[in-house]
Amino acid sequence: MALLDVKGLTKYFGGLRAVHDLSFQVHEGEILGLIGPNGAGKTTAFNLIAGFIRPTGGKVLLEGEDLVGMKPYAVTRRGIARTFQIVKPFKKLPVLENVVLAAFLRSPSRAEAESEARKVLETMGLGQKLSAAASDLTLSEQKRLEIARALATRPRLLLLDEPMSGLNPTEIDQATRLVIDICQQGITVIWVEHVLKAIMNASHRVVVISQGQKIADSSPQQVVNNPEVIAAYLGKRSSEDAVR
Amino acid sequence: MKHLPILALILLFAAVPWIFPSPFFLHLMIMVLMWTVLGAAWNILGGFAGQVSFGHATFLGAGAYTTMILYLKLGIAPWFGIIAGGAVAALIALPIGFICFRLRGPYFALSTLAVAEIVRLVALNWESLTAGPVGLLITTLPQVSLLGSPINWESKTPFYYIAVVIALAAVLATAVMSRTRMGAYLLAIREDIDSAEAIGINTVQVRVAALSLSAFLAGVAGGFYAMYLRYIDPDAVFAISLSVEMVFIAVVGGLTTVFGPLIGAIFLVTLGETFRERFLVGHLIFYGAFMMIAIRFMPEGIWGKLRLLLSTRR
Numbered sequence: 184m185a186l187l188d189v190k191g192l193t194k195y196f197g198g199l200r201a202v203h204d205l206s207f208q209v210h211e212g213e214i215l216g217l218i219g220p221n222g223a224g225k226t227t228a229f230n231l232i233a234g235f236i237r238p239t240g241g242k243v244l245l246e247g248e249d250l251v252g253m254k255p256y257a258v259t260r261r262g263i264a265r266t267f268q269i270v271k272p273f274k275k276l277p278v279l280e281n282v283v284l285a286a287f288l289r290s291p292s293r294a295e296a297e298s299e300a301r302k303v304l305e306t307m308g309l310g311q312k313l314s315a316a317a318s319d320l321t322l323s324e325q326k327r328l329e330i331a332r333a334l335a336t337r338p339r340l341l342l343l344d345e346p347m348s349g350l351n352p353t354e355i356d357q358a359t360r361l362v363i364d365i366c367q368q369g370i371t372v373i374w375v376e377h378v379l380k381a382i383m384n385a386s387h388r389v390v391v392i393s394q395g396q397k398i399a400d401s402s403p404q405q406v407v408n409n410p411e412v413i414a415a416y417l418g419k420r421s422s423e424d425a426v427r
Numbered sequence: 428m429k430h431l432p433i434l435a436l437i438l439l440f441a442a443v444p445w446i447f448p449s450p451f452f453l454h455l456m457i458m459v460l461m462w463t464v465l466g467a468a469w470n471i472l473g474g475f476a477g478q479v480s481f482g483h484a485t486f487l488g489a490g491a492y493t494t495m496i497l498y499l500k501l502g503i504a505p506w507f508g509i510i511a512g513g514a515v516a517a518l519i520a521l522p523i524g525f526i527c528f529r530l531r532g533p534y535f536a537l538s539t540l541a542v543a544e545i546v547r548l549v550a551l552n553w554e555s556l557t558a559g560p561v562g563l564l565i566t567t568l569p570q571v572s573l574l575g576s577p578i579n580w581e582s583k584t585p586f587y588y589i590a591v592v593i594a595l596a597a598v599l600a601t602a603v604m605s606r607t608r609m610g611a612y613l614l615a616i617r618e619d620i621d622s623a624e625a626i627g628i629n630t631v632q633v634r635v636a637a638l639s640l641s642a643f644l645a646g647v648a649g650g651f652y653a654m655y656l657r658y659i660d661p662d663a664v665f666a667i668s669l670s671v672e673m674v675f676i677a678v679v680g681g682l683t684t685v686f687g688p689l690i691g692a693i694f695l696v697t698l699g700e701t702f703r704e705r706f707l708v709g710h711l712i713f714y715g716a717f718m719m720i721a722i723r724f725m726p727e728g729i730w731g732k733l734r735l736l737l738s739t740r741r
Binding site for chain 1: 620
């Protein structure tokens with residue numbers, strides 16, 4: 184059975200069809216890339232899965248349990264953690280406390296939560312910044328803090344919403360390695376990204392959505408050569424050129 | 428050793444009636460302590476959890492009326508009545524919280540204002556219970572003996588000591604709460620509700636719990652207020668100006684600090700009284716000017732500023 188089974192997920196914002204009849208599966212231990220042009224509905228899909236928005240229709244099954252209608256905190260407690268595209272750290276709190284708060288979910292005592300948080304921050308390369316205020320970190324560090332906080336809830340499935348946006352090429356390489364490391368720890372990853380190079384290198388499988396609908400679901404190599412995907416990204420004309 | 432200054436402070440408060448026996452001064456101190464409790468109550472929700480309420484008079488009034496009605500109609504002694512007042516306020520906070528916390532930021536603040544007005548109007552019109560605009564009056568308080576001699580309720584001293592105990596409890600409650608997981612969760616909610624939800628915090632439940640604790644303290648203060656004044660009416664305990672005063676005390680004293688409300692109450696209550704005495708007309712202008720200066724130059728509050736200065740000195 185798939186870890187996460189998204190079935191016919193649909194969301195209308197008034198007359199706007201943000202996500203339409205979206206279905207895909209995620210298997211345990213996988214890195215699934217979720218890509219698509221601007222406004223394709225990627226972030227909306229995340230918000231629907233994580234409980235931040237209630238879908239108009241469809242199901243989100245985590246090992247058979249339907250998550251639709253659950254509040255975000257309940258989804259997190261069931262083992263799905265997310266990051267935000269525009270980072271949302273607890274700005275005035277120290278880096279360590281940011282992650283301790285997340286670690287409280289699985290370790291109610293402060294001592295335990297703190298040692299857990301230190302461990303996670305160390306692996307994210309933030310071990311030297313524990314007492315800095317979150318707002319004093321660089322964007323790259325804040326992105327890693329965001330991931331550290333998500334990991335501290337000990338998820339089985341991690342939803343990364345554009346962890347690479349705004350990073351320079353060196354930082355992108357670093358971050359790509361981090362994602363692969365996370366997956367090797369046994370955490371399944373769904374990863375929304377604009378930086379295609381990174382996602383093509385790291386993902387096991389890629390789902391492409393355009394205008395709220397799935398247009399491709401295959402290996403990274405097959406996706407880049409898919410005429411429909413090229414059309415969605417570059418327009419009809421160039422896809423015909425590409426096919427030629 | 429760390430607790431020595433606090434112990435000294437408690438001793439100082441205990442000695443006040445001997446040092447300054449004047450009834451006016453004691454009355455001032457009683458008001459300072461009562462407003463400390465109200466400021467502390469507001470601070471838990473508005474400071475720690477960052478949820479600004481403009482309707483906390485609801486809980487003050489609920490406590491005041493509960494204590495009064497229990498004493499007048501059922502003969503329940505104020506000792507228990509004051510606690511019951513807090514409990515009723517905390518209970519009322521539950522539905523208010525579950526409804527209003529669906530809203531965020533300014534919308535939440537406005538909804539608390541609306542709820543407070545509704546509650547005030549109910550108190551004004553539910554005459555069989557509250558006697559409406561006529562108000563409730565008690566003439567005598569129950570006979571209580573302490574160490575063999577009866578307590579003289581005509582003197583301000585016993586009220587002063589009761590106020591000290593309640594204020595101490597409120598400050599202690601804040602200190603303890605700020606060290607628990609719930610206190611940490613409140614700060615997370617203050618910083619970012621979406622992120623708090625994303626790391627598994629049931630933010631509605633935690634905010635309702637904070638509101639309830641806050642309401643309990645305000646209710647206890649209300650019960651005390653009713654017994655001290657011996658007369659209440661809806662405009663005396665449900666007025667919006669009371670809600671606003673709580674905001675001022677918490678903000679001027681220092682949000683999210685344990686001692687901020689005490690400092691805020693000392694400054695604002697004494698200044699308010701002094702201005703009222705000096706300038707019969709327009710005393711609020713001076714009060715307002717002080718508020719502006721305080722907020723302009725000490726946005727972190729008087730106690731917050733002092734703490735900052737002390738920590739940089741070290």
